[in-house]
Amino acid sequence: MKSIINIKRYLTAALALLLMAGCSKILDEQPRSIFTPDYFSTEKGVLGGITSMYAHLRYLYGEAYYYNSCITGTDEATYAQSADGNFRDMDLSGVGQISATSHPTSFVWNVSFPNINTASGIIENAANVGVAESIVAEARFFRAFDYFLLVQTYGGVPLDLGAGELQFNTNPVRFSVRNTVPEVYTKAIFPDLLLAVENLPDAGRVTGGVTKTLARLYLAKAYLTYAWWLENPNNIPTYPEVGRTDPDGHDATWYFQQAYNIAVEAIDSPGPFGLQPSYYDIHIGSNDRNNEVLLYADHTEKSAFYNGGSLEYGSGGAPDNFAVWMFTWNYTLLRSSSDASWSNAVSSVQREAVQSLGRPWTRMAPTIDVIKNTFADKINDSRYDGTFVTVYRGNWPKAGVSQTILYNANNLPVNPGDPILTFLNEEPETPIDYTNWATKSNVGAGALPGRADFVISPEGLSRLRHPGLWKLGTYRTDNGDGLGQPNAGSTRPFNIAKFSELYFIAAEAAVKGAAVQGGKSARELINVMRARAGKWTFDNAGNMEKIADYSEQMTTATPTMIDINYILAERSREYYGEGYRWYDLVRTQKWTELSSSYRIGGSGIGDHTPTTVTRSIQPFHYLRPIPQGQLDGMQMTEAEKAAYQNPGYN
Numbered sequence: 001m002k003s004i005i006n007i008k009r010y011l012t013a014a015l016a017l018l019l020m021a022g023c024s025k026i027l028d029e030q031p032r033s034i035f036t037p038d039y040f041s042t043e044k045g046v047l048g049g050i051t052s053m054y055a056h057l058r059y060l061y062g063e064a065y066y067y068n069s070c071i072t073g074t075d076e077a078t079y080a081q082s083a084d085g086n087f088r089d090m091d092l093s094g095v096g097q098i099s100a101t102s103h104p105t106s107f108v109w110n111v112s113f114p115n116i117n118t119a120s121g122i123i124e125n126a127a128n129v130g131v132a133e134s135i136v137a138e139a140r141f142f143r144a145f146d147y148f149l150l151v152q153t154y155g156g157v158p159l160d161l162g163a164g165e166l167q168f169n170t171n172p173v174r175f176s177v178r179n180t181v182p183e184v185y186t187k188a189i190f191p192d193l194l195l196a197v198e199n200l201p202d203a204g205r206v207t208g209g210v211t212k213t214l215a216r217l218y219l220a221k222a223y224l225t226y227a228w229w230l231e232n233p234n235n236i237p238t239y240p241e242v243g244r245t246d247p248d249g250h251d252a253t254w255y256f257q258q259a260y261n262i263a264v265e266a267i268d269s270p271g272p273f274g275l276q277p278s279y280y281d282i283h284i285g286s287n288d289r290n291n292e293v294l295l296y297a298d299h300t301e302k303s304a305f306y307n308g309g310s311l312e313y314g315s316g317g318a319p320d321n322f323a324v325w326m327f328t329w330n331y332t333l334l335r336s337s338s339d340a341s342w343s344n345a346v347s348s349v350q351r352e353a354v355q356s357l358g359r360p361w362t363r364m365a366p367t368i369d370v371i372k373n374t375f376a377d378k379i380n381d382s383r384y385d386g387t388f389v390t391v392y393r394g395n396w397p398k399a400g401v402s403q404t405i406l407y408n409a410n411n412l413p414v415n416p417g418d419p420i421l422t423f424l425n426e427e428p429e430t431p432i433d434y435t436n437w438a439t440k441s442n443v444g445a446g447a448l449p450g451r452a453d454f455v456i457s458p459e460g461l462s463r464l465r466h467p468g469l470w471k472l473g474t475y476r477t478d479n480g481d482g483l484g485q486p487n488a489g490s491t492r493p494f495n496i497a498k499f500s501e502l503y504f505i506a507a508e509a510a511v512k513g514a515a516v517q518g519g520k521s522a523r524e525l526i527n528v529m530r531a532r533a534g535k536w537t538f539d540n541a542g543n544m545e546k547i548a549d550y551s552e553q554m555t556t557a558t559p560t561m562i563d564i565n566y567i568l569a570e571r572s573r574e575y576y577g578e579g580y581r582w583y584d585l586v587r588t589q590k591w592t593e594l595s596s597s598y599r600i601g602g603s604g605i606g607d608h609t610p611t612t613v614t615r616s617i618q619p620f621h622y623l624r625p626i627p628q629g630q631l632d633g634m635q636m637t638e639a640e641k642a643a644y645q646n647p648g649y650n
Contacts, residue, residue: 040125040168049122050135053142054208055319056115057297058308060107060149061579062321062494064363069104069624070579072364073615075374075595076572080329081463081603082362087326092615099625100649106627108153112146117161119143121168137199141210141218144192147184148222152583155239155623155646156180159188174635178644180242185226193219197262202271207289208493213273214294216266217497220259220505225587227255227512234589236622239646253513260514263506267520273499275528278537279386285355285475288492292500296493297321301476313487314359320489324472326363327577329465331392334420334454335442336406342440348406348420349392350399353484355473356389356540365466366577367598368610371423371458374572377557378425380550382536383573389468390423390541391453398483409437409445412452419453421445422541423467427457434460434608444605460608462601469577470540500574503528508567508588522562526570530554533573564588592617620648 039045060066065086071077072090079087079095086103089096098105122139143166150157156178162169165179166188179187196215204211230244231252238244246255276282276292289296299307299321308319316322336348351357366388375384394406394416408414421441432446432455443465445454456465475492476484503525506514510522534554539546559566571584585591597614601607623646631641642650 040121041129043129043131046122046126046129046131047135049118050138052118053115053139054298055308056111056142057295057496058299058319058321058494059111060318061297061496062299062323062490063107063318064316064323064326064361065104066107067323067579068326068364069107070582071577073595073617074581074585074591075598076366076370076576076581077327077364078367078598078600078613079463080326080362080365080466082330083364083463087363092617092621093613094616098621098649100628100631100645102625105153105624106629108149108624109627109630112150113161116143116146117169119146120161120166124168133199134201135205137196137215138205138210140192141196141200141215144189144196144222145218147188147192148218148225151181151184151189152225152586153624154626156184156242159184174633176634176636176644178240180240181226181229181238182242182245182247185222186247189222190219193222208296208298210295211271211273213266213269213271213499214497216262217294217499217502217505220262220266220502220509223255223262224259224505224509227252227259227509228587228589230255231512232589234592236589236619237647239623256509256512257514260506260509260516263502263509264517264520266502267506270499275500275532277532278535279382279533280536280538280540282498283386283471284538285473285492288475292498293493293495294499295497296495298493299489299491301478301491307489307491309489311488311491312485314489321492321494322359322489323494323579324469324474324490325359325361327365327469327472328358328360329362329365329468330360331357331421331443331468332360333442334392334445335440336394336396336408336414336420337440338403338406340407340411342407342411345440345442346396346401346403346406347399348394348396348408348414350395350483351486352395352398353474353476353479353486353488355475356392356468356470357395357486358468358474358490359486362464365463365600366461367600368458368461369598370572370576371461371467374569374576377554380553380557381530381533381573383533383576384425385536385540387469387471387576388423388540389470389473390425391419391543392421393417393543394420395483398481408452409441409447409454410450410452414452417543421454421456423461424455424457427459428455432457432460434606438605438608442605444608446608459610460601461610462607463603464601464605464607472577495578498575500529504567504571504574507562508564511562511564511567522567523558523560526562526567527555527558529570529574530558564590565594568594586622589622591622618648620646625649 073092079091089102119139119142126136158176159165159179162173200212232244273291304311314320314322331349332351334349335345338344378384397416405413434446437447438444441454445456507522507525510516531551534550536546536548599610599612626645
């Protein structure tokens with residue numbers, strides 16, 4: 001059989017990863033725009049190919065349109081005021097529809113297959129040039145990583161890229177056949193990950209390099225996902241159509257048990273990895289690349305070359321890390337006044353390259369249900385405060401505004417650093433005065449008696465204004481006394497995999513019937529994460545240190561018996577806005593149940609009354625469409641192309 005996945009005449013693009021200051025082991029290969037087959041016939045070529053596999057992560061993780069496809073349309077987010085069709089399509093709420101030409105759904109297909117072919121080239125040639133098995137295992141991990149992403153996104157996909165199954169292809173052709181889901185798992189994903197676990201080191205070969213713990217995480221997650229696929233509790237269709245049976249004769253129960261066992265093994269033998277002391281510690285920019293993060297798409301502010309993009313302006317495309325822009329509403333619209341009579345409005349919160357601000361694009365918004373229900377406990381649980389920006393503080397002197405004092409809500413004075421706008425944790429007992437202040441604030445915010453900051457309650461959140469996403473926010477050390485470079489793509493790494501997820505995988509498998517070890521029941525595993533969430537080290541909303549431990553309150557509140565919905569709620573509290581959600585809901589077949597409606601206000605400054613929006617999530621939506629560009633490039637009949645496409649998208 002001859003097949004082609006990407007008809008472009010290159011195998012993959014290579015970008016050098018960043019040089020880590022103070023690190024003696026770095027990925028320092030020179031970039032190449034093209035890999036030719038003979039390039040892999042040398043040790044340098046194989047190592048250069050490995051480097052490109054890390055670089056390819058930047059074309060997915062931190063890429064805002066792919067990011068959108070992972071969150072918009074779930075119970076975590078909807079489209080915001082300035083959303084174009086790329087974001088409206090994904091919402092499935094009647095303002096657009098997902099089709100084969102939808103840009104956000106094409107990324108996994110277009111990025112993964114060239115990297116898979118590079119991995120196969122490395123695997124085939126490494127032994128001939130004396131490269132160690134531990135390095136080959138990195139290529140095996142990435143080939144499995146990409147196939148796992150593909151099979152979750154599209155269903156069955158081709159294993160033969162033109163030279164035979166899992167073979168390195170050097171001869172582009174224009175015909176393709178899709179393998180079934182069981183074949184992708186049992187022929188590609190599981191064998192490669194098992195060898196990766198066996199041969200990868202405990203500590204990475206380079207800073208940020210793949211490890212045994214990372215491979216175990218993905219093996220456990222692949223077992224878990226395949227187990228759900230075999231069980232198929234809600235009769236979601238698969239494609240290509242195939243019976244829900246395993247070629248090796250195992251059932252879903254067996255795979256749930258394997259997922260539990262591998263995850264627990266990784267927890268018990270963590271190598272250099274572990275949990276950070278607090279939720280805040282994971283996400284504060286000054287602590288990036290901490291030992292809880294197992295894999296990230298890296299960037300740096302030290303060099304545009306190693307960053308993969310300009311340090312002064314953002315391109316709005318890969319390989320920039322610009323995902324967080326989408327969740328950033330246009331806070332620069334906020335106005336205060338240079339005098340108490342409001343005769344001269346001033347932009348009091350300027351665009352700044354700090355973690356609480358950054359570049360606003362206003363494309364995605366959390367729903368009211370997220371703020372009120374997912375993060376219902378904002379007192380004991382630090383994850384709401386460690387996820388969102390809820391207070392916007394004045395920084396006007398950095399933009400050259402000369403006034404030392406401005407006037408804000410209730411005509412009260414504010415100083416630089418004071419709150420200009422606060423998103424309240426709950427509805428206040430005293431009604432908010434929107435009538436007199438919505439227009440003056442310029443974003444529809446209101447006032448409460450005695451407060452100088454404008455306020456918006458949870459019921460007042462809208463597509464125009466909502467808490468920002470602090471955890472992914474901009475972090476730079478080169479701002480000096482000014483606003484820095486807020487228009488550049490983020491120079492922070494985009495986190496992809498975390499040690500903490502091992503606890504959630506094991507807990508989910510336990511809920512699905514896996515036999516558990518002492519001290520590692522589903523509730524006990526989840527309580528490890530909830531106990532950590534109860535430990536506060538900083539208060540973002542108050543902008544001050546906060547040393548408090550509410551672990552006991554958090555663990556006591558955990559239900560005695562937890563179910564999948566509880567685990568999914570905990571996963572959203574832990575990983576909100578990080579790009580996990582669509583895959584979590586598709587795996588567990590809970591997307592329709594949990595995301596079919598949401599509440600949010602409109603796009604105008606006067607919209608303070610929530611609207612309930614209904615989504616139409618159909619069973620065929622649980623697979624994304626094969627990109628139209630792929631179909632157009634294949635020399636097949638129209639009937640063959642129609643059969644190649646996932647049902648519902650023709």
